[in-house]
Amino acid sequence: MADSAPILHIITPLAHVSPFDVNMAVDAGYTTIVPYPRVALNEVRDLTQDMMFSRPPSAAPRTGLFIGGKDAALALDMAAEAQASIFPPFEISIFPDPAGSFTTAAAMIAKVEQALLAVRPAGLSGAKVQIYGATGVVGSIAAVIAAQAGAAVTLVSHREIAAVEEKAADFKSRFGVDLACAAAVTDAEKAQLVPEAEVILATGKAGVEILNPAHLEAARQLIVAADVNAVPPAGIAGIGAHDAAAPLPHGIGIGALAIGNLKYAVQHEILKQMRDTTTPMFVDLPAVFALARTLKA
Numbered sequence: 384m385a386d387s388a389p390i391l392h393i394i395t396p397l398a399h400v401s402p403f404d405v406n407m408a409v410d411a412g413y414t415t416i417v418p419y420p421r422v423a424l425n426e427v428r429d430l431t432q433d434m435m436f437s438r439p440p441s442a443a444p445r446t447g448l449f450i451g452g453k454d455a456a457l458a459l460d461m462a463a464e465a466q467a468s469i470f471p472p473f474e475i476s477i478f479p480d481p482a483g484s485f486t487t488a489a490a491m492i493a494k495v496e497q498a499l500l501a502v503r504p505a506g507l508s509g510a511k512v513q514i515y516g517a518t519g520v521v522g523s524i525a526a527v528i529a530a531q532a533g534a535a536v537t538l539v540s541h542r543e544i545a546a547v548e549e550k551a552a553d554f555k556s557r558f559g560v561d562l563a564c565a566a567a568v569t570d571a572e573k574a575q576l577v578p579e580a581e582v583i584l585a586t587g588k589a590g591v592e593i594l595n596p597a598h599l600e601a602a603r604q605l606i607v608a609a610d611v612n613a614v615p616p617a618g619i620a621g622i623g624a625h626d627a628a629a630p631l632p633h634g635i636g637i638g639a640l641a642i643g644n645l646k647y648a649v650q651h652e653i654l655k656q657m658r659d660t661t662t663p664m665f666v667d668l669p670a671v672f673a674l675a676r677t678l679k680a
Contacts, residue, residue: 391408391447391449392417392448392449393405393449394419394422394461395419395420395421396424396461397421397452399420400420404480407647407650407654408449411654411658424460431448431464431475434475435474443472443473445660446475446476447654448465449479450465450479451480451481451482452482453520454481455484461479462667476663476666477664477666478653480650481520482521484520484521486653487521488521489672489674489675490643490645490648491584491611492532492675493645493672494641494645495507495529495607498606498628498637499581507534508532509535511535512537512582513565514538514584514586515567515585515593516541516588516593516618517540517547518538522587523538523554526550530558530562534582536563537562537563538565541593544565548564550562570595573593573594574598577601578602580605581605582605582607583605583607584609584610584611585608585617585618585619587612590616591618592617592619593618596632599620599633602632602633607635608637610636610637613640613643619636622637624638625641645675648678652674
């Protein structure tokens with residue numbers, strides 16, 4: 384029925400809703416997409432209840448709330464506020480994915496896990512993971528997902544260690560995960576750190592080389608490295624954007640577009656499910672990662 388058509392409301396604390404997310408929603412089949420820029424946390428409850436009370440209960444699950452922005456902690460707080468604002472029988476569907484970070488991080492860790500399982504039966508469980516660029520939105524969420532899967536994760540700061548210690552404390556409070564912290568500002572400090580890693584993730588600023596060939600030579604325990612930087616130069620030397628299993632001095636490398644293809648598939652599938660669902664969906668990190676593990680891209 385026309386009055387029960389799927390609707391996607393997109394909120395963001397930023398000045399503009401991401402065109403990326405609008406395009407994804409259209410490609411997932413939404414024909415009604417409403418953007419809300421500059422949304423403050425204290426406005427989420429009223430907006431959410433306007434979305435839920437204005438439609439019959441049968442249409443509530445297909446009333447979607449997508450939460451964007453570039454701040455993972457704020458998006459999580461907004462999602463929690465929205466979830467606390469709904470109740471039967473008017474429960475709408477809620478999906479936080481600020482800067483695409485939840486789906487990107489899930490895709491990255493799923494790709495890493497797949498590569499690990501080929502040579503390490505325990506997969507992520509107990510794997511020593513170092514994340515460079517860990518204060519960013521993708522790196523920090525990748526840390527949570529990997530830690531929840533049993534990995535021993537170290538957040539590596541390219542500045543002072545306090546930056547990652549603050550992030551680790553926040554995620555300990557939110558998710559109950561223990562994340563180790565380190566600082567590696569110079570090439571020499573990175574060279575001292577990488578020999579301990581079985582997995583290295585580069586999630587830093589686009590176009591910045593974080594680890595060079597000498598670092599990879601020193602990473603003797605490395606099984607897999609993954610880089611989400613698609614802008615030359617690569618974040619990890621020797622990994623091309625399209626690489627799915629590039630040989631490195633030790634282990635293999637996975638590039639940004641190989642990760643991106645899976646990220647796109649994950650976000651597309653979640654939006655499709657929200658468009659068609661008859662039961663309300665709350666898409667949290669475990670749900671995003673569980674889906675990423677099942678999709679082929």
